[in-house]
Amino acid sequence: MSISKHVSERPVPVHPAVNPASGSSTAREQSRRVKEPCETVPVVLLAVSPDDVHRYPSQSLRVIAAHTRRDALAVLDRIEPRVMVVDWDHPGIEAPVLCRQVIRGDRELVVMATMAVTEAAPLALKAGCDAILLKPFAANLAASRLGRLCREATLPAAWRTIVPRGTNRTWGEVACPACRIGGAVAFDHGSYRRSWYACLTCEHVWQGPRQE
Numbered sequence: 001m002s003i004s005k006h007v008s009e010r011p012v013p014v015h016p017a018v019n020p021a022s023g024s025s026t027a028r029e030q031s032r033r034v035k036e037p038c039e040t041v042p043v044v045l046l047a048v049s050p051d052d053v054h055r056y057p058s059q060s061l062r063v064i065a066a067h068t069r070r071d072a073l074a075v076l077d078r079i080e081p082r083v084m085v086v087d088w089d090h091p092g093i094e095a096p097v098l099c100r101q102v103i104r105g106d107r108e109l110v111v112m113a114t115m116a117v118t119e120a121a122p123l124a125l126k127a128g129c130d131a132i133l134l135k136p137f138a139a140n141l142a143a144s145r146l147g148r149l150c151r152e153a154t155l156p157a158a159w160r161t162i163v164p165r166g167t168n169r170t171w172g173e174v175a176c177p178a179c180r181i182g183g184a185v186a187f188d189h190g191s192y193r194r195s196w197y198a199c200l201t202c203e204h205v206w207q208g209p210r211q212e
């Protein structure tokens with residue numbers, strides 16, 4: 001699949017104002033903070049492979065798909081989605097670079113990374129991703145995760161210290177088995193009883209008992 005392909009040709013609803021190919025730096029500046037005129041339907045930007053768009057729900061969401069980093073940035077210049085899904089495995093997305101460009105401290109946009117290889121998780125966590133969804137995932141899991149993140153994206157900023165955003169959780173008492181340093185980040189559930197953990201110090205990834 002060509003990485004130069006622009007916005008998905010799949011029949012996903014795309015806002016008529018969105019045309020990633022025509023973005024200019026001036027328009028970017030002007031529209032940076034402009035929101036969708038109607039926020040009743042959450043907007044989700046799928047920066048994923050064209051082959052994976054169908055794996056995400058489109059009901060109750062306005063889904064916009066972009067398959068290159070350039071196209072994703074062009075979409076973000078024009079609208080502010082509630083959630084952006086970043087495919088860590090699709091080369092055209094250049095996920096680490098895209099996250100560095102998009103993720104800032106004071107933001108409403110919630111970012112979820114998807115990946116097939118857990119070893120990439122520490123990099124995504126360090127980049128500031130709020131959630132990680134491991135592949136392969138069930139459609140209902142993607143739907144529930146996106147619904148949750150869309151709701152959390154609308155919480156007032158003051159609530160973020162009370163209600164942590166995203167699904168990653170840091171556990172001070174969980175030490176890395178490789179470097180013995182505490183503060184492991186649980187980023188996905190391997191099963192009902194186990195979670196995937198990442199050490200942000202040495203970037204080791206492992207499965208351990210699930211913390212509650």
Ligand SMILES: [Zn+2]
Binds near residue numbers: 202
């Ligand atoms: Zn470690």
